[in-house]
Amino acid sequence: MAIMPDLQKITVDDLTPFFPNTRGVSIKMLRLDKVHEIISGNKWFKLKYNLEAALKSGHPQVITFGGAFSNHLIATAAAAANAGLQAVGIVRGLHAKENYTQTLKACEAYGMKLHFVSRQAYSQKRDNHYLAELINFFGKSFIIPEGGDNEEGCNGASEIVPFIPEHTTTVCLPVGTGATFTGIRNGLPLHQKMIGFPAIKDGAYLKEEISLKLSLPSPRHWELNTDWSFGGFAKSTPELRSFLQSFYTKTLIQLDLVYTGKMMAGVAFMLQHDKFAEEEQVLCIHTGGLQGNPVGLF
Numbered sequence: 001m002a003i004m005p006d007l008q009k010i011t012v013d014d015l016t017p018f019f020p021n022t023r024g025v026s027i028k029m030l031r032l033d034k035v036h037e038i039i040s041g042n043k044w045f046k047l048k049y050n051l052e053a054a055l056k057s058g059h060p061q062v063i064t065f066g067g068a069f070s071n072h073l074i075a076t077a078a079a080a081a082n083a084g085l086q087a088v089g090i091v092r093g094l095h096a097k098e099n100y101t102q103t104l105k106a107c108e109a110y111g112m113k114l115h116f117v118s119r120q121a122y123s124q125k126r127d128n129h130y131l132a133e134l135i136n137f138f139g140k141s142f143i144i145p146e147g148g149d150n151e152e153g154c155n156g157a158s159e160i161v162p163f164i165p166e167h168t169t170t171v172c173l174p175v176g177t178g179a180t181f182t183g184i185r186n187g188l189p190l191h192q193k194m195i196g197f198p199a200i201k202d203g204a205y206l207k208e209e210i211s212l213k214l215s216l217p218s219p220r221h222w223e224l225n226t227d228w229s230f231g232g233f234a235k236s237t238p239e240l241r242s243f244l245q246s247f248y249t250k251t252l253i254q255l256d257l258v259y260t261g262k263m264m265a266g267v268a269f270m271l272q273h274d275k276f277a278e279e280e281q282v283l284c285i286h287t288g289g290l291q292g293n294p295v296g297l298f
């Protein structure tokens, strides 16, 4: 399936009828999940300039990093194949090899070479010596950091901004590495505020990471709501699942358990508890990730 993501498919859906509230707050959703089944949502934007940089600098191969359910890993596998680049995926945890997930099988189907390493080895993913070792072993390669979290990734994410309607007052977005958040914040006019919802436990440290990467550190224009990790990265609860199911029944939009479901649970709570100002025009970004959902969720 070597088809390119199709940005024409992106829509803005009005969810306000499903979230009646007394403050006149409107809720819309930017459907980045529609760009491609596998190269979902924000991942294409973050990969775009990474792959371009690899090609321009004459690298035949990219190396990147992810866990056994990683949306980034599978997106890289598919997008690299599209671009005619070879790809190596460094997979976190030796146990992942014994228990191949659908995500990892699909990565291999796209031609990605998988290399399983211990959690301890994986933690060196930003260490230059370790990266040099990997290149030495796998041959000339362009390194794409975990999650596409580098300058190229942020620059690509800035290109999401033109899809955000001008009348939006607040943009809500799930946060992993923060690269997408950073890229959008760097490109978004300052009068439009952003709220990020970290998908990991204790996501407060991301505030500093994001501040460092922003071209204009202006905390007044953005905040992180760290109350919605549901126990930690890739963890879920029966409440979260039932939220996703009822959201789907109402809107016919599928969310994922790792990122977008957590953000929307947070947004629904904020609406119910009058945390948005009167007449706010809220835009929630659906960043995709549906490939990682368990079979039978909906």
Ligand SMILES: *Cc1c(COP(=O)(O)O)cnc(C)c1O
Pocket: 041, 042, 071, 072, 147, 174, 175, 176, 177, 178, 179, 180, 181, 256, 259, 260, 287, 288, 289, 290
């Ligand atoms: C990767 C991913 C994110 C997180 O993006 P970052 O740029 O790492 O913050 C959010 N949502 C989905 C569905 C993702 O796959």
